[in-house]
Amino acid sequence: MKKTLAIALSAVLAFCPAPAFAGEALERVMQNGVLKIATDLNWPPQSFLNDDNEMDGFDVAVAREIAKRLGVKAEFVTPSWEVITAGKWAGRWDISVGSMAPTKDRSKVLRFPAVYYYTPAAAAVHKDSKIRKPSELSGKVVGAGTSTVYELYLKRDLEIFGAPEFSYQITPKKIHSLESTTVLLDDLRLGDGVRMDGMVGNFTTIRDAIDSGYPVRLLEPPLFYEPLAAAIDLGDEEFAAKIAAAVKAMREDGTLSRLSKKWYGVDYTAAN
DSSP, X not given: OHHHHHHHHHHHHXXXXXXXXXXXXXXXXXXXXXXXXXXXXXXXXXXXXXXXXOEESHHHHHHHHHHHHHTSEEEEEOOOHHHHHTOOOTTSOSEEEEEEOOBTTGGGTEEEEEEEEEEEEEEEEETTOOOOSGGGGTTSEEEEETTSHHHHHHTTOOOBTTXXXXXXXXXXXXXXXXXXHHHHHHHHTTOTTXXXXXXXXXXXXXXXXXXXXXXXXXXXXXXXXXXXXEEEESSOHHHHHHHHHHHHHHHHTTHHHHHHHHHHSSOOSXXX
């Protein structure tokens, strides 16, 4: 397991383009005493507003811990996913801790200094659907979040550095692309075939929706496992090294495992 994890981490780092300059992002963070973190406002259990109107969730807890280990305060911003993954942030925020998979295209505009957990991607259908396995969604209307790895999977164009080997099980007739897994679940709950026949998304988000009463059913087996990483803009090797060191320490002292078990009930911090 440790060997697999080491290989995966090495693969991610190997595909991070060389920085154009060094020190600017880190200097900004340290001088301001604030780490500005981009994440999602409505993506439980990763990130969401809790009853006290404060950011909460697994990604949020990891981000706060990274900031703590840098000796600065955490401040959250919530730009759209498309804006975050486009890169060229121009200092509007310093880091994304938003369960981002290090794909080939994203590595052209972003650097991924540290994978902090792995999670299964899954297909789901309405509870009344007769579909029993992912392959039966072929030829159907299947939903996925816009600009996500799930959309790329349905397009059969997914390249994730450090991911365990997987195969394409679904060839949809049409991809029903929406903003996020949460929005897709709201469409799916309307009924079998009303807006789509099924969807592909984050296993934990779908499972939590089911636990909350959504009339949705997960299909087995998982489609693939995502290595999920912190991301920064291109251009600061020193900042990347600091983030990598913080996450490495969190892994070694058990902090990542503890947070994963708290939010997911399972330790997702090692590659499967």
